[in-house]
Amino acid sequence: MAPLEASVASRALVIAMYVLVVDGVVALNLGGLLGPVGAGLVALGTIGSVWQARLRAPLTRIRGGATIPGVIAAAAALVDVLYLAATVLDGLIHLLLFLLLYRLYTRETLRDVRDISFICFFMLVAAAPGTFDVGFLFVFIAFLLVGTAVLMLRHVLMEAERPVDATAFVAGRPPILPRHVVSLTVAASVATLAITATLFFVIPRIGQAALPLRAKLGRMVSGFSERVSLGAFGEIETDAAVVMRVHIPEGTPSPELLPGIRWRGIALDRFDGRMWTRDDPDRYLVHRGPGGSFELARPRGGGVLLTQEIYLEPIGSDIVFGAPRILRMGVRADAVTIDSAVSVTVAAAAARLRYVVDSELEPASPRRPSRRVPPLDDDDRRRYLQLPPIAPRVAALAREATAGSAGPLDAAQRLTAHLAQHYQYTRALERTTELPPVEEFLFVARSGNCEYFAAALAMMLRSVGIPTRVVNGFQRGEWNPFGRYFMVRLLDAHSWVEAYIDDFGWVTFDPSPRTAGPGGEAVARPTPMNLYLDALRMRWYRYVVNWSFTDQMQMAGSVRRATKTWTPGLEWIPRRPDVGRGTLVALVIVVAIGGAIVIVLRRRGTLVLGGRTIPRFYERALRALARRGLVPARGETAREFLARATGAEPAIAAPLATVTAGYERVRFGGVALSADELSALDRSVEALVPRRRTT
Amino acid sequence: MGSAIELIGRLEANVARALVGKPEVVRLAVVGLVARGHLLIEDVPGVGKTTLASALARSIGGGFQRIQFTSDMLPSDILGVSVWEPARGTFVFKPGPLFTNVVLADEINRTTPKTQSSLLEAMNEAQVSLDHSTHALPRPFMVLATQNPLEYEGTHPLPESQLDRFLLRIRVGYPDTPDEKAILRGDAMPPHESLTPVLAVDDVLWLQDEAERVRADESVLDYLMALIGATRNSPLLALGVSPRGSLALLRAAKAHALADARDYLVPDDVKRLAVPALSHRILVRARMSSDAGRAEPAGDAEAIIRAIVREIPVPR
The missing domain is CATH 1.10.8.80 (Magnesium chelatase subunit I, C-Terminal domain)
Incomplete structure (x- = not known):
């Protein structure tokens, strides 16, 4: 095996190898298996290994200089895996990283480069189950490209029987790393990607789409639990992290223009002046409907029906979101529960949740009373009218704002408008007085965030006898036209009020001036580039991370439909009662695959015979001759083959005779050929390669 | 190395002068010689078996004996015999025709198994044991035997053990038409008796050593x-x-x-x-x-x- 010389190809190989190492470390970092400190240490060690040649020389002089550290490391790794590491996986990662560094420092031959590439591959494999990030896609593609390049460069170096030294390069011989290697690398990578992608999409998936081997628990977001203090959203309202993506399937034209879209989460009814809780903590199991989805409510009529496909990041709560009112829900989960305030929860793994929701949107005004709305019973009415001890001036303000209204609906609308017009929206929530928070908001600060608006509206409506509840959820979010989805970020967390109006049912009222228009937003809108990247991320979740058996069935169905209309050419095949056309096609495919296997095996059989290595130039010559249709038979010696080939194609007589003689000397005479002889042989082998006819 | 080729080339050229148009057969005969082997030349009568054997024998310096095997031949006829020498009062060994470098054993299957097997030890061990004493044969020692496959009348086929002692069995075969015409015309075909040695005995021994290496x-x-x-x-x-x-x-x-x-x-x-x-x-x-x-x-x-x-x- 040729030592790594300072040649063009081997330098490129070393560079590519280091790119692989970086790629593997990034993958581990993405997969959450290697923290920034660890990654930094590995990076330092990797950088140090660039000068490993100087270190290795004295090391090899010491007896056992390389084996003793190896034995110690093996023992340490065992202890690490068994006792020290947090999990077995972590221990194995430590071992892998140690092996990587060890190999980097002791590398000497092409075999070592191959080993390092394999270690990097294992790093990717280890990281794969732990990450859902789209960044892994780029890491993977980078690995594919560079890994292919490493394989090809290694092959080139192995094929070159003499060390390709820099002097040959300077002397004007063609460099060994022309654009061909790059273009071949890209082509091979693209082909590999195509084949693996096909396999990925076609091989049947079982169970959960993604393995929740080490799913990171997302941040614990306050505001969506059963106890929410006023001001809980304050901390997250500046966080631009995407929390959910709501994909609107084709069929709904321009969903971004639909008015008043919001994503309802949890509804709370009991307020003690500082904290919202639920009065009735009971939850009810929802049964699956005949279609396999969970039926949550009956349509009321009059609203737009909207189907949403939602990807919810883990937020530390099992509340799920959807446009109000949710009619039915399709989710891969054992149980869906609902409470009296129509908050839906799904007990799911901590990983990202994907579900489909059908909603009937609230009809825009003008509203018409409906007889189909069930009346609120007394218990519920009492719950939704509960009030903490409040100052009389709060109730007085409510009466003042609703004076002269035509009915409860009008009253609620007036009070909402009053709050929206006379109070400022702010994220600065410092307390300045000892008053109860709502009172301070209404009469002192006159500014607050959505939670204060919602709490104030809910309390004031209750004080005038209208049942209310506070709803925590998200605003519509940013419409992403690249992926047809709403991109909802944490800063979109929102609080609003639902009021029960007789004959109308629960109606949404949002007093926050924040929703009045995008002009009130202080946070920069995402750039088209960000939108595009996020759309890519969405597709990654949808079609790779969440690729499921159902998707495959759907794809198979559509492929079958497509082929039915697409291949009328099969009509001529006579239909027999026992042999369907499908069987015939399958038979053809089987025969084709079998033929391919036979060809591959036969090709191997002729090349591998004899066991020991054939000189490379003779292998190349045999390949070139095989392209001319000349393949040596089993019992045919090189000379007999030469005679036969010469008879078939007299033009190749001289070069093949040279190659055969050289082959015999190297193979059986044990002669080491000189550089001149080898280049003469190279030229002869070149002469054997069939040229394309120019005429 | 170079001289080995030269020597062998000279030898082959010389033999080929006698046996026209059969370079392959000549090559095999030379191979038998260089490999320290004995040759069994088997073919129909009249294709040049004896010519080949005697040409090879005459091309190398050293002794040459031709033994025409017949059914009444005794082992002592080829090995030699001990005779009483009255002057010294002892038996003295008189070596037979086998004691030479190249032996042409013509029509070997015409003689009895008894005589055939007397050749056995000589071919394998390059020595002759007679009357409690052993007599080494000269080196190189080579037996060129010929036999007729078709004439079964009055022949004794060679036993397996003896066949095994021949390095090669060569068939000569009929010559090509042009070659045969040349033979008929008498062109370029000296009688093999007139061939002169082109290799010394030492040359042959040296070639045999080279082949071992x-x-x-x-x-x-x-x-x-x-x-x-x-x-x-x-x-x-x-x-x-x-x-x-x-x-x-x-x-x-x-x-x-x-x-x-x-x-x-x-x-x-x-x-x-x-x-x-x-x-x-x-x-x-x-x-x-x-x-x-x-x-x-x-x-x-x-x-x-x-x-x-x-x-x-x-x-x-």
């Missing part, structure tokens, strides 16, 4: 063993090739490599010599088919060896 790659040895193993496992054969046979094949192949100007073996050497070196060492199983009576065992054996050679994969 030819390099045999492990893969070629594996190939050779695969051929031998195939003869032992073939369902068509009652008797495969003995270790002596495999050794003979290797020695012959090495000499062939030397004659081909190489100091290493290639599979071609083994392949080329498989038939002449092996086909007389095997026994073809009696065939069950209708043509069982057709007696041509030699042809069968060669065909089987050829088939084996065709089948066994060559090392690459």
